[in-house]
Amino acid sequence: MAIHYDVIIIxxxxxxxxxxATAGYRGRRVLVLDHANKAGKKxxxxxxxxxxxxxxxxxxxxxxxxxxxxxxxxxxxxxxHHFLELVERHGLDYEEKAPGQLFCSHSSKDILDILITxxxxxxxxxxxxxxxxxxxETTQGFAxxxxxxxxxxxxxxxxxxxxxxxxxxxxxxxxxxxxxFGLSVLPTRAGLVPFTLHPELKAHLAxxxxxxxxxxxxxxxxSFREPMLVTxxxxxxxxxxxxxxxxxPGDELAINLLPGQDVRTTxxxxxxxxxxxxxxxxxxxxxxxxxxxALNEMNGWQGxxxxxxxxxxxxxxxxxxxxxxxxxxxxxxxxxxVTLGGVDTRQLSSKTMAALDHPSLFFIGEVVDVTGHxxxxxxxWAWASGVAAGQAA
Numbered sequence: 001m002a003i004h005y006d007v008i009i010i011x012x013x014x015x016x017x018x019x020x021a022t023a024g025y026r027g028r029r030v031l032v033l034d035h036a037n038k039a040g041k042k043x044x045x046x047x048x049x050x051x052x053x054x055x056x057x058x059x060x061x062x063x064x065x066x067x068x069x070x071x072x073x074x075x076x077x078x079x080x081h082h083f084l085e086l087v088e089r090h091g092l093d094y095e096e097k098a099p100g101q102l103f104c105s106h107s108s109k110d111i112l113d114i115l116i117t118x119x120x121x122x123x124x125x126x127x128x129x130x131x132x133x134x135x136x137e138t139t140q141g142f143a144x145x146x147x148x149x150x151x152x153x154x155x156x157x158x159x160x161x162x163x164x165x166x167x168x169x170x171x172x173x174x175x176x177x178x179x180x181f182g183l184s185v186l187p188t189r190a191g192l193v194p195f196t197l198h199p200e201l202k203a204h205l206a207x208x209x210x211x212x213x214x215x216x217x218x219x220x221x222x223s224f225r226e227p228m229l230v231t232x233x234x235x236x237x238x239x240x241x242x243x244x245x246x247x248x249p250g251d252e253l254a255i256n257l258l259p260g261q262d263v264r265t266t267x268x269x270x271x272x273x274x275x276x277x278x279x280x281x282x283x284x285x286x287x288x289x290x291x292x293x294a295l296n297e298m299n300g301w302q303g304x305x306x307x308x309x310x311x312x313x314x315x316x317x318x319x320x321x322x323x324x325x326x327x328x329x330x331x332x333x334x335x336x337x338v339t340l341g342g343v344d345t346r347q348l349s350s351k352t353m354a355a356l357d358h359p360s361l362f363f364i365g366e367v368v369d370v371t372g373h374x375x376x377x378x379x380x381w382a383w384a385s386g387v388a389a390g391q392a393a
Contacts, residue, residue, distance in 0.1 A: 001145065001265075002149070002150040002151055002152045003149075003152070003190065004151070004153065005029050005151060005152070005153045006023075006028040006029040006030065006153065006154050006155065007020075007023045007028050007029070007030045007031070007153060007154065007155045007156075007157060007392075007393045008030075008031050008033060008144055008151060008153040008155075008156055008157070009023075009030065009031070009032045009033070009156075009157040009159055010033050010034075010041060010144075010157065010158050010159060010160050010173075010174075010177075010367070011032075011034060011042060011158070011159035011161060011174075011185065011368075012032045012034035012036070012039035012044055012126055012128065012130055013034075013039075013041075013042055013161055013365065013382070014040065014042070014115070014365065014379055014383070014386070015159040015161060015245050015364045015365025015366070015381075015382040015383075015385055015386040016032055016034075016159030016364070016365070016386065017032065017039065017040065017115040017118075017119055017161060017386070018115065018136060018341065018382060018383050018386030018387060018390065019157055019166070019362075019364055019387070019389050020032045020119050020122070020124035020384035020390070020392040021115065021118035021119045021121075021122045021124060021390070022122075022128070022218045022386065022387050022389075022390025023099065023120065023122075023124070023151075023389075023390040023391075023393050024121075024122025024123045024124035024280060025108075025121075025122045026390070026391070027207075028192075028200050028341070028393070030119075030122070030123070030124035030125065031124070031125045031126075031127060031151065031153075032119070032124060032125065032126045032127065032128050033127055033132055033144070034126075034127075034128050034130065034149075034169075035129070035130060035131040035132070035169060035334070036129075036168075036169045036377065037091060037128055037129055038128065038191065039115075039116060039126055039128065039129075040115065040116075041113040041159070041168045041169065042168055043108055043112050043115075044108045044112060045108070045165075045168070046108055046337075046379075047075055047103055047108060049107060049108055050096060050103045050104050050105075050106075050107065050108060051104050051107075051108035051110075051111045051153050051379075052097075052102065052103050052375060052376040052379065053083070053087070053094075053100070053102055053103070053104065053111050053376060053379050054080040054083050054084065054376045054379055054380045054383070055080060055100045055376035055377050055380060056080050056081070056084070056096075056100040056102065057080075057100035057102055057374050058075070058079075058080050058100070058372070058376065058377050058380045059075070060072045060075055061375045062372055062375075062377045063075075063370055063371060063372050063373070063377065063381065064096055064191075064245055064340065064351045064371045064372075064373070065345060065369050065370045066186055066201055066204065066341075066345075066369055066372075067170040067341065067344070067345045067346050067369065069122075069350075070345035070350050070370065071349070071350075071370045071381065071384075072350070073086050073343075073350040073351055073388070074350065074351075074353070074384040074385050074387070074388040075380070075381070076389065077384070078383055078387040078388070078389070079131075079384075080100075080102075080376075080380055080389075081137050082383075083380070083383045084102070086114070086118075087111070087114060090114045090117070092110055092111070092114065092348070093105035093106060093110075094339065098375065100375070100376070101240070101375045101376050102325065102376060109132060109330065110368035115344065116354055117234070121242075125286065127148075129147075130146050130148050131146060131147040132144060132145070132146055133145045133146060135156065135177060135180070137181070137358070138152065140152065140154065140318075140386065141154040141155065141156070142156045142360070142361075143202060144156070149209050153362050154360060155360045155361075155362065155393035156340070156360065156361050157353075157362040157363075157364060157389050158174045158177055158178070158361070158363045158364070158367055158384070159174075159176075159364050159367065159393050160173045160174035160361065161174065161339075161365060161366045161367060162174075162338065162339025162342060162366040162383075163188060163190075163326050163336075163339045163392070164190065164191075164331045164333050164336040164337060164338055164339045164366070165334070165335070165336065165337075165365075166202065166260065166333060166334070167334075170333070170339075172188075174342075174343070174367035175188070175343065175367070176365065178343045178367075179282050180357050181355060181357075181361060182357060183343055183344065183347045183355060183363075184275060184343075184347065185341070185342060185343055185344065186341040186342060186343075186344050186369050187196055187341050188340060188341035188342060189190040189335070189339075189340050189385045190331075190332050190333050190339065190340070191244060191245040191336055191339060191340040191371050192241040192242070192244060192245060192336060192337035192338050192374050193244045193330040193331055193332065193336035193337070194231060194233065194236035194240060194244070194330065194335060195234045195235045195236070195240055195244065195247075195253075195328075195329070195330055195331075196232055196233050196327060196328045196329050196330065196331060197233075197234040197327060197328055198232040198326070198328045199326070200301055201236045201325060202233075202234065202328075203299060204294060204297075204298050205230050205235075205294070206230075206232050206233075207290075207294075208230045208233040208290055208291055208294055209230055209256075210229075210230065210231075211229070211230045211288045211291050212227045212228065212229045212230070212237055212288075213227065213228060213257070213287055213288055214226070214227050214228075214239075214259065214292060215227070215228040215239050215255050215257055215259060216239075216255070216256040216259035217239045217240065217242075217243045217255050218243070218251055218252055218253070218254045218255075218256075218257075219243050219246050219247050219252070219253050219254070220246050220248070220251065221249070221298035222243065222246045224239050224242040224243055224268060225239070225240060225259050226238035226239035226242060228240055228255070230291070233331065234327065234328075235327070235330075238374055238375075241337065241374050242337070242373060245300075245338075245340060245371060246304075246336055247327070247330075247375070249329065250326070251326070251328065252324045252325065252326045253321055253324070253325050253326075254323070254324055255322075255323045255324075255325065256283075256286065256320075256321045256322065256323075257295075257321065257323060258286055258287075258319050258320055258321060259321075261286070261321075263317045263320050263321050264314065264317040265312050266282070267279075267282065267305060267308075267311070267316065267317065268310075268313060270282060271306055271308060271313070273303040274305075275304060275305060275306030276304045276305075276306065277304065278302075278303065278305065279296065279301045279303055279305065279316065279361070280292060280293070280296050280301070282305075282321040283295060283296065283320075284308070289343060295319075295320075297366060298373075299316075302315065306354060316336045331351060333334055337374070337378070338366060338371050338372070338378055339366055339371070340369075340371050341369055341371075341372075342366070342367050342368050342369040343363045343367055343368045343369060344369060345368055345369050348363060348368065350391075351388065351392075352389060352392035353368075353385055353388050353389040354389070354392060354393075355393070356373055360393075362388050362389040362392070362393055364382075364385040364389045365381070365382045365385055365386065366382070368385070370385070379384075
């Protein structure tokens with residue numbers, strides 16, 4: 001006889017563990033399955049090992065989806081303040097690194113420990129090193145064949161994540177399962193991911209690896225003002241990760257290297273009042289020195305400003321405030337923080353996360369087509385969607 005559970009959750013990540021505790025507290029007999037040897041691997045590496053576990057300013061506007069209204073219900077019913085109340089109850093030390101962005105003061109492990117403790121208190125069982133091989137619908141629910149035997153359940157929750165960071169065990173299993181039960185899966189691609197550059201620009205910028213400066217980057221009528229980081233492969237940092245979710249192959253990025261400054265007017269004033277000053281001196285005051293030098297070399301800017309005509313000042317100003325580059329691509333799922341696309345939310349209940357045609361089958365977290373901006377929003381979706389399914393499964 002197969003061992004029977006009320007709820008089986010596939011995936012011991014943020015959404016799966018949150019769902020397990022929520023369902024367990026309702027008195028449901030819950031089992032969480034994961035093929036990895038450790039729960040919450042993505043939690044542990046997130047936020048540079050400090051886990052940006054929520055964003056106090058998170059709203060539905062911080063999420064991308066082909067069905068943008070879907071996320072509203074879950075996010076309104078389980079807010080960042082609800083999760084904050086949970087972690088404070090466990091005595092977590094945390095800090096606000098940027099407005100609204102809450103991080104663990106010590107280690108991401110503190111968040112994982114809270115989730116595992118909650119599952120323990122709720123009576124939810126976590127079974128690791130267990131691969132799900134097959135799922136079949138039965139008259140009582142589902143039969144789940146695993147590497148350690150067959151299990152049955154009344155409700156099945158898919159919290160298997162997306163394709164980002166395959167070294168942590170990411171796979172397309174959740175998408176395959178959705179298709180098996182007749183749900184459509186929207187095209188997936190890497191999101192919140194660094195850009196790679198074409199050889200010529202890469203040769204100019206690669207020696208500047210490690211340099212960061214605040215910029216405003218725009219693409220497809222979306223803009224972010226955040227730091228940009230030069231890497232030996234291309235461009236990263238919060239600005240580039242944010243805009244990557246809105247970029248499509250072949251698109252150009254428009255980068256303002258001096259956001260908030262009236263560069264054209266300032267250069268004209270310098271030319272008039274300090275004619276011997278150079279562009280290198282001006283840039284050295286506003287950009288990292290090596291980055292300023294590289295810009296001068298790339299553009300061939302030399303000599304005092306008094307030698308620049310108005311048209312040249314226009315050209316220089318445009319180069320600094322509307323620098324257009326066409327990335328070669330992105331680093332892909334290998335370093336992406338999230339997966340864009342996924343299970344089409346039009347086939348799910350926005351209240352319970354259940355498939356409309358299979359009311360005992362739920363999809364939560366990254367596997368569905370809801371993707372947050374950088375800064376704790378994706379964890380908030382994991383908590384909110386996990387609670388929504390946990391209250392119904």
